[in-house]
Amino acid sequence: MTEIRRSSSGFTSDWTHSIIDQRAFRDEQRRLEHVWTFLGLADDLKLDGDWFRASLATRSVFVQRFGDELRGFENLCAHRFHPLRTEARGNGPVICGFHHWQYNREGQAVGIPICNVVYGKPPHELGARLQKIELATCGQLVFGRFPAPGAMGSLNDYLGEAFPILETMVPKNVQRLHVERSIQANWRLNFHATLDEYHGPAVHPTTFGRYGYASSLSRYRYFRFGAHSAYFDSDDENCFKSLLAGCRDGTYQSSHYFVFQILPDLIVAHAKADSSFWFCNILQHSPVAHDRTAFRGWLYAAPFRSSLPRLAHATRPITDILRRYIYRHYFKRVVNEDASVCERIQEVAHQIDKVPMLGAQEERIGWFEESIRDLAGMTERE
Numbered sequence: 014m015t016e017i018r019r020s021s022s023g024f025t026s027d028w029t030h031s032i033i034d035q036r037a038f039r040d041e042q043r044r045l046e047h048v049w050t051f052l053g054l055a056d057d058l059k060l061d062g063d064w065f066r067a068s069l070a071t072r073s074v075f076v077q078r079f080g081d082e083l084r085g086f087e088n089l090c091a092h093r094f095h096p097l098r099t100e101a102r103g104n105g106p107v108i109c110g111f112h113h114w115q116y117n118r119e120g121q122a123v124g125i126p127i128c129n130v131v132y133g134k135p136p137h138e139l140g141a142r143l144q145k146i147e148l149a150t151c152g153q154l155v156f157g158r159f160p161a162p163g164a165m166g167s168l169n170d171y172l173g174e175a176f177p178i179l180e181t182m183v184p185k186n187v188q189r190l191h192v193e194r195s196i197q198a199n200w201r202l203n204f205h206a207t208l209d210e211y212h213g214p215a216v217h218p219t220t221f222g223r224y225g226y227a228s229s230l231s232r233y234r235y236f237r238f239g240a241h242s243a244y245f246d247s248d249d250e251n252c253f254k255s256l257l258a259g260c261r262d263g264t265y266q267s268s269h270y271f272v273f274q275i276l277p278d279l280i281v282a283h284a285k286a287d288s289s290f291w292f293c294n295i296l297q298h299s300p301v302a303h304d305r306t307a308f309r310g311w312l313y314a315a316p317f318r319s320s321l322p323r324l325a326h327a328t329r330p331i332t333d334i335l336r337r338y339i340y341r342h343y344f345k346r347v348v349n350e351d352a353s354v355c356e357r358i359q360e361v362a363h364q365i366d367k368v369p370m371l372g373a374q375e376e377r378i379g380w381f382e383e384s385i386r387d388l389a390g391m392t393e394r395e
């Protein structure tokens with residue numbers, strides 16, 4: 014048996030296994046399916062019967078509104094495993110397209126064509142049901158996990174200090190632009206790129222990196238809380254506490270860039286669009302295969318108070334129409350630039366036999382590696 018070592022950076026000697034090997038990737042994902050994972054936005058499910066499909070540790074699931082409640086199920090019919098939802102979103106009862114079995118809000122098969130004829134008993138005696146997933150929300154963010162005896166902590170506990178901040182950052186009924194694409198690289202490589210403030214000038218020379226390399230790290234403020242981390246671009250060493258207090262009492266005013274990386278694969282950022290206009294971005298790098306990631310992003314005007322002059326504030330709903338599209342243009346450019354870098358690393362990942370040399374602006378990548386292994390319960394020896 015090969016000894017697995019964790020370096021001081023948080024990486025283990027086998028860190029590329031699930032990046033280059035599909036079986037190792039499957040094992041990693043199976044271990045992560047009990048971790049609270051972002052699935053989608055609650056205000057996409059406004060009407061009774063609205064549903065969306067999502068991926069939870071690569072398993073297809075769907076979330077549906079039943080009256081006042083959201084329920085989540087694995088997207089797999091109990092009969093012969095046809096997916097119940099074959100589109101990204103829709104509205105309507107849970108009826109399988111293969112033999113028309115119908116399920117209720119508890120996931121029980123209650124309508125089975127000619128049930129007495131083909132099974133010799135009524136549906137309730139057959140006891141067929143869908144696999145339920147647990148759901149919880151933070152603001153409009155819907156999270157899910159597959160139940161397990163050891164998976165007991167609430168979403169509130171899991172998100173910790175980020176909970177009230179994300180709750181405020183992702184309010185109801187804001188107009189959001191959506192972006193998605195497939196990336197031919199492992200989800201962890203993609204996530205690493207978001208935890209790296211060092212690559213701006215080389216990879217994003219016209220946007221993030223246009224001012225070149227920082228001569229001092231004084232504004233780079235990194236925070237680690239639970240499994241997660243955050244970066245703030247701020248002079249104020251109490252910026253995290255101030256944001257938290259401001260979100261709790263509704264006084265926070267947009268003033269600097271910050272980003273939260275919520276494990277396993279969610280990112281919520283607050284960024285300047287132009288002059289004094291601020292936007293929020295929700296991003297997800299959802300694992301699909303060892304060498305493939307589904308990227309999803311939502312962009313919208315930051316919900317915080319702003320210091321805009323009254324006229325600019327009053328006309329913002331109009332001026333944002335254009336601003337949002339310009340912002341999306343640059344956003345997509347940044348996403349594509351990061352994706353290219355990750356795809357190039359994926360091509361040579363089988364050659365990697367060392368751990369990365371992380372600098373001060375990449376520290377959080379090591380935190381991520383350490384936390385993701387802890388969440389996955391991967392055994393190791395020092």
Ligand code: FES
Pocket residue numbers: 090091092093094095109110111112113114
């Ligand atoms: S597979 Fe769904 S009803 Fe047969």
Ligand SMILES: [Fe+2]
Pocket residue numbers: 206207212216217347351
């Ligand atoms: Fe980047």
